[in-house]
Amino acid sequence: MIEIQNLFKTFDSVPVLNGLCLSVREGETKVVIGRSGVGKSVLLKSIVGILRPDSGSIRIAGQEVVGMPERQYDTLRKQIGLVFQNGALFDSMSVGDNVAFVTDEFMNISRQERGGRVARALSLVGLEGVEDMMPSQLSGGMRKRVSLARVLCMEPRIILYDEPTSEVDPVTADALIRLINGMRDRLGVTSIVVTHDMSAAYRLADSIAMFYHGQVIADAAPEEIRNSHHPVVRQFIEGNSSGPITDDESLKFGHLK
Numbered sequence: 001m002i003e004i005q006n007l008f009k010t011f012d013s014v015p016v017l018n019g020l021c022l023s024v025r026e027g028e029t030k031v032v033i034g035r036s037g038v039g040k041s042v043l044l045k046s047i048v049g050i051l052r053p054d055s056g057s058i059r060i061a062g063q064e065v066v067g068m069p070e071r072q073y074d075t076l077r078k079q080i081g082l083v084f085q086n087g088a089l090f091d092s093m094s095v096g097d098n099v100a101f102v103t104d105e106f107m108n109i110s111r112q113e114r115g116g117r118v119a120r121a122l123s124l125v126g127l128e129g130v131e132d133m134m135p136s137q138l139s140g141g142m143r144k145r146v147s148l149a150r151v152l153c154m155e156p157r158i159i160l161y162d163e164p165t166s167e168v169d170p171v172t173a174d175a176l177i178r179l180i181n182g183m184r185d186r187l188g189v190t191s192i193v194v195t196h197d198m199s200a201a202y203r204l205a206d207s208i209a210m211f212y213h214g215q216v217i218a219d220a221a222p223e224e225i226r227n228s229h230h231p232v233v234r235q236f237i238e239g240n241s242s243g244p245i246t247d248d249e250s251l252k253f254g255h256l257k
Contacts, residue, residue: 001026001158001190002047007056009042016042017053018214029184029191031201033236034211035245040194044160048082049073078106081151085163089135089143096131099150121149125179141172159183161193165200177203198237202226210236
């Protein structure tokens with residue numbers, strides 16, 4: 001479903017993605033881990049077209065999107081939903097209008113179909129009957145679920161999640177993990193989940209990819225990652241403050257195997 005080859009992206013002469021390669025099968029949940037600033041969110045924004053890479057290839061459902069004209073990309077974007085870390089809800093709009101925002105902007109559907117899509121999407125995330133509430137009335141976990149409902153209103157084939165369990169309590173995090181897994185099982189969507197939460201990563205992933213210095217240094221099933229002997233992977237998943245991640249200032253891109 002998603003095939004990324006030799007992707008490069010630089011900000012202010014600092015390389016963030018440095019020849020990154022990643023594959024995601026149809027229906028798979030790929031979890032992406034790694035330190036802050038290694039390009040995880042940049043990857044998501046590159047896939048959906050918020051950012052354009054400097055070079056490389058991104059193929060989505062067989063279509064090359066790097067260099068694709070904007071109007072053609074807009075058509076493809078309707079198949080891709082991005083769930084932002086903080087929910088990114090419009091505070092001046094009701095929950096119902098937030099959920100329907102993408103359909104209002106990009107789809108020519110009737111008012112009746114709009115209402116049906118909103119109700120169905122909110123039902124999928126366990127928030128029936130909250131259309132008239134305002135974002136200020138919602139808890140952090142509810143805001144994340146409304147953000148997911150907005151994506152589901154598009155009926156996408158691909159969902160991208162940016163830190164879905166951050167800034168919520170453990171009980172809410174568990175509910176969100178169950179919800180994301182339910183979306184995969186019920187709807188068959190392809191997903192990429194960016195997270196620092198290793199407990200969530202193990203529960204969500206069909207496979208886990210670790211980013212380091214703008215590249216993928218490991219990509220394997222959750223149990224293989226959990227038992228990895230790679231020193232960088234080992235340090236990250238155990239949360240150690242000493243090791244190659246903190247002692248690697250002299251390393252250059254491409255030296256890790």
